[in-house]
Amino acid sequence: AGKWDGGDDLATSPLECGMGPAAPAAPMKYDGGQPTNAADKAGKEIVVVDVPKLIGIGYFNATAKGIQDAAKDIGNVKAKTDGPTEAKIDEQIKFIDNYITSGVDGILFAANDPVAIAPVLKKALSKGIHVVGYDANSTPDAREWFVNQSPFNGIAKSMVDAMAKETGEDGSFAIVTSTFTTPNQARWIAEMQAYAAKCHPKLNWLETVEAQEDNNLSFNQATTLINKHGDKLKGIFGMTSVATPASAEAVTKAGQCGKVAVVGLATPNAMKPYVHSDCVKSVVLWNPIDLGYAATYVMRAAVDGKLKPGDTSVDAGKLGKLNVINGSEILLGAPYIFDKANIDKFDF
Amino acid sequence: MSVFAASPGRRVPKWLARHETLLAIILVAALAGLGAFNNRFLTVDNLLNQGRLMTEIGLIALPMTFVIITGGIDLSVGAIVGLSAVMLGYSWKTFGFPLPLAIAFALAVGGLAGFVNGFVITRVKVPPLIMTIATLALYRGLAEGVSQARSVRGYPEWFYGLGQGEWLGVPTQLLLLVVLIVIAGVALDRTTFGRTLYAIGSNETAARFSALDVDRTKVVIYTLSGLASGLAAVVLVSRVTTTRMDMGMGYELDVIAAVVLGGTSIFGGAGTIWGTVIGLVMIQLLKNGLALTGVKGDATIVVIGVALIMSTLIASSLQRRRE
Amino acid sequence: MSAAATVPLLEVKGLEKSFPGVRALSGVSFDVRPGEVHALLGENGAGKSTLIKIVSGVYQPDAGEILIDGRAMRFAAPEDARRAGVATIYQELLLFPELTVAENIFLGHAPRASGGRIDWRAMTAKAEALLASLDIDDLAADQVVGSLSVGHRQRVEILRALSHDARILIMDEPTAALTEADVTRLFAIVRRLKERGVGIVYISHRLDELFQIADRVTVLRDGAWVGARDMADTNAAELVQMMVGRRIDNLFPKIAAPIGAPVLQARGLVRNPTTRDVSLEVRAGEIVGLAGLVGSGRSELAQVLFGITPAERGEIRLDGQAVRIDSPERARAGGIAYVPEDRGAQGLVRAMSVLHNFSLAALGGLSRLGFIDRAAERRMAEAGVLRFGVKTSSVDELAGRLSGGNQQKIVLGKWLANNPKLLILDEPTRGIDVGAKAEIHRLMCELAGEGVAILMISSELPEVLGMSDRVLVMREGRLVAEFDRAHATSQAVGAAMMGGDDPMERAA
Amino acid sequence: MSAIPVPRLALPRAGIFRRFASQEALLALAVIGLAIAVGFVNPRFLAYRNLADILLGNAYIAIAAIGMSMVIISGNIDISVGALIGVLATVSGSLAVAGAPTLVAWIVPVVLGVLVMAAQGAVVAYLRIPAIVVTLGMMSILKGGLISVTGGKWITDLPQGFHLADLNLLGVPMPVAIMVVATALAALWMRYSASGRAIYATGGNAEAARLCGVNPQRTVVMVFALHGFFAGIATLVYATQLRVIQSTTPPGLELTVITAAVVGGVSILGGVGTVVGATLAAILIAEITSALVFVNISPYWTDSLRGGLILATVIADIVRRRRRASRGRRI
């Protein structure tokens, strides 16, 4: 059948099947933007504001913590996280606009919409403010650098491989996502479809349902999927850190642990009960604390002139050297798989 | 038979006791306070930029004032913004409409969505709150269904003039808003249309028995509400260079907050455009001023909530004392 | 009849009350004895309602005292007054439109069953008993009040007051919306209550009623006490003189006007279920009275003619031209004006100023390109206030703050500002004082003289008979009889209203 | 001229019970009809498990709608209930995690709900600020305050005994049991207590209520306090259903709750409606959401269909009522 619901229309680049390392992408020319007439703050204290998609969820709490950790490690960065309470691009633009007026030295962002956020970021660049993105990109020329937690195709591969392993190659599964308009989720779903078509052609996608960033709605939707498909349903993908634990709870309540696999993106704390009860085998996520940490180092390096267009790597404190990919992106690393053995080591 | 006991001149002048005037005084005091804390707040640049950012809400707040004065409400405005934005993008990209035509089409869809609200409210007599709660889901759903949740991007450069450009140093859309404020203000205060709105809000039956065209007037205001939402959508798409189906989500509460803060009675019969403008400016500048003073977004929301309650409280108790 | 020796049940001394801009009461004293009906009389805005609202605990007096059984009381809230045995029927009907008749009657003191729960069955039974005690058989305890006519609602109010077993019963114009038959029944109840020793305060603008039912009368003028009389020792002329400060000679000053061509010709109007095949004609300069019982469909007919509930079938001609009247706008455009019966709900926008109320139906003529000429509007309203003698501190006063009668004058005035060809008046003088009533009647004659066709609905038979050139009688949605002035006697018209065993032949 | 005979007129009889019952009957019919219709497309929809899950997962909305109905019947409205439930859930969860006795973790949010709502009611009643302004402001305060205080940290590691929603009452899952009992008690109270009737009176005509010895101000405070109570109870179901409490306010919950109340026949003008209607409407709305998944509607179109179905229900009810009214009108 046609496309999976919830994916986007952009071109996909599924990775190779199997465990082989990803082929290094061809080097690209720097395609980011540059601030105009930025004050030379090299080595001086800078004030940085972090405007995530929204505040008040576990994931961006973790990135914010990483940013504070990095600020402490670096010493001459004053960072603060502020943003909308709902993932609304409109609100996010207003926040960034206000911080441009209030005169910060740098802006970190995770975009609610890659294109809609561009004008205000360009405005920031034009006022000499350094702009670095993480988690969710903008159009490249609207920021200097973007810290990529893990390429979309990499996440997609991890997720689909995990699902195929748990349900068998010919299992049927459904997807619980936030909304079809959330860019990252839409990208992942599209990449997952491309990768599944290439490497697990017999996996059977049933449907995708929307559940906002709402715990109870996610739970209800997952329950509905279980009731609707009965034995046919072998797995559920949770595309957000809200949907995954809620899906796991739905599976648990339905007494389907072991029969319906839950694979998804999630933060460890919310998943511990299900991982410990063996209802969920593996949780896919990069470490968002590291993501925030890296973004802050990239910001500092950009201000100090230590990361210039054409550079191939950047120093990120305790994370070591991170590579530049796709022209103006910095790669955090491969996604992390949390399982019963290691999940208790994380607290976020 | 004595007719006029005395002219009412001895009392405090009426305009001074008005909610709007008192609110304006509170607003000026708050702004002065915030301005004293922060030298970037009361600058022409910042204020004009805030004007740009509040335009979409402002555009919708004007007809919403009309609607609330008649004792109605329109909760579907945010959804109409989404639907119109989608129609703009979809007709341009998929139908291949030239952009000016696509803009007209988006406005027409907004107007039509509002018209449907008004039509069902007056003909089937569905209470406005119920009708627009239902169309809130319906229109948002149509936006999602038509667009299949895909965004539309890459509009031609000239289109961004509306949302990002300026004219004589003033943001384009702010000029548009100011013109419409004046028109709406005059229409409400000086015309039979405006008087009809007040009459409907105070006593709809009596308005009908006075041979005022109650139903047509209501259809007109809900249509205007849809049109304004469509216009807001065009401005918004131009400002943020992209069309998304979730645009305008939650606008209804922001708009209503501005209108009721401005002294328009939710029970109908009372309210002014001038009050709505003050309410609008108050919320926008309070948010902005607090942000510039270093207050974080979550705390700002709290302050806005307190301000909404307190300013209404102060204004109404002062008003009561003076009367 | 009066029990002079006993202590008054209720006595007020030196009451003062001011509202912003108005001195509503200045030094009014007044008392009611057991088994006595004491009437309050005064022009519209004289302060009668204010006085009784103070006695009922709705308003607090600025000065003066209230004594019950000779003991000074302070009523901070209506409950206090009720506990002291005072029950009140207010001039503005205060009902809960969404609740049933029974619940409206017993709200606040519903019969309880075990555990304090409301005993619905007992409540319905009691309500039915009350209805029966008033011989009301066209009203059921479980009807929703919102669907009732004004007359029925008024009865519910009366029942509510009666349900309290009060020792002092105050009625503020209870008969304003009642037909003669209902008034007769109400009086029977009042007499019964008198026998039980209840003291009754009675406000009415209908002088003849007072002579039937009242023992004493106190007259107020402009908030001040003018005098008190035993009804037996006074006459209408004296009372009017006391009230208005001048003499009014003729209560129904019918002046014959030349009758011209038909203005309104209606054929076979049908609007189910209340208007059934009605045909009528009203000519220029003619006053046609429309009589009928409450609920006979007169107001409905008026609303069909005015386009509020357009006719489903039938034909309307104005000045000989067939017209389609499917909305009030069309009716107004055709030169029809309708002064509705329920001024609170249909006539007046209480929250608007007198000024804006006056102009509401005439906005089209007062505006250019939709813009209101505010100077002209003010001139019009001020002229109207003068012409109709509306008692208000200024045209900017809220209409809802005026006394009931003055509100009615505004409703009337606003339609006359339109210079209509056909004027439909629905209970035009309900709740209006004698002075103003005479003026309205004079005005009607004046308008008729100018060639306006007038259709007047009234439940006051003397008014119908006194003012009409022709009388139509309506029953159950049909016109059942027609009389010319010479043949319209109260017996004949009354019989036609009731509908006897032998159906009335329509006189051509 | 005494004892003039009055012709007996036919009376349209509309008993209060039948009048309201038919409102609820329509909703009940819609709930059952929809279930059967969807059952034709996909019989699994009619499985006991699925029907129970629909009730289970949405009981908190129905419970919150009870209080909301009362508020709306009294002539007011509340926009803050979603934010309040978010705050109460966080308070409850934090207490449980901090080691407070389970009973305390359950009772404190209910008490707090009553206090917050009563305070809002008092501002509405005594300071005469329209409810929409007060509750809109309070929504902001609660929403922002919650994030400020918690930083949005999720509450995990909830103790086992905390999960009230996992318990059963006589074999009925607790959320459903609470929903049914709360609805029944509220319905009886609204019908048979003087205070319950005072709500209708206040919403129908506050001035008349005052003259009938009802204290409209006190009634409004009471109604808000009760609404807070039901919001507290709803919180218990909402917060104990999952292993995680999101320290944010459930998005759009207030609108869902208001929708349930008005679709349930509560007039926004006050004075009319029943809590049973609201509960049935909440169930209907939940059922629609689930049904749309079952009948394989493209998820892109589900929202518009949900809106359309709600509208259809409302219009059907209004048309039915109108028809009834015109049949009842006769002379």
Ligand SMILES: Nc1ncnc2c1ncn2[C@@H]1O[C@H](COP(=O)(O)OP(=O)(O)OP(=O)(O)O)[C@@H](O)[C@H]1O
């Ligand atoms: N709440 C109020 N605020 C201001 N003025 C008022 C108020 N109530 C009454 N008045 C004024 O007090 C005066 C007396 O009014 P009241 O209602 O007592 O007259 P009334 O004798 O009952 O007249 P009617 O026969 O027309 O009912 C009027 O001038 C009226 O406008």
Ligand SMILES: Nc1ncnc2c1ncn2[C@@H]1O[C@H](COP(=O)(O)OP(=O)(O)OP(=O)(O)O)[C@@H](O)[C@H]1O
């Ligand atoms: N027996 C009844 N039961 C219920 N409602 C009735 C009854 N009779 C009439 N009504 C309603 O009450 C209203 C009274 O009708 P209408 O106003 O036409 O009568 P009317 O002759 O003008 O009497 P009124 O003296 O009240 O003006 C109508 O809306 C009618 O539907």
Ligand SMILES: [Mg+2]
């Ligand atoms: Mg009076």
Ligand SMILES: [Mg+2]
């Ligand atoms: Mg009538």
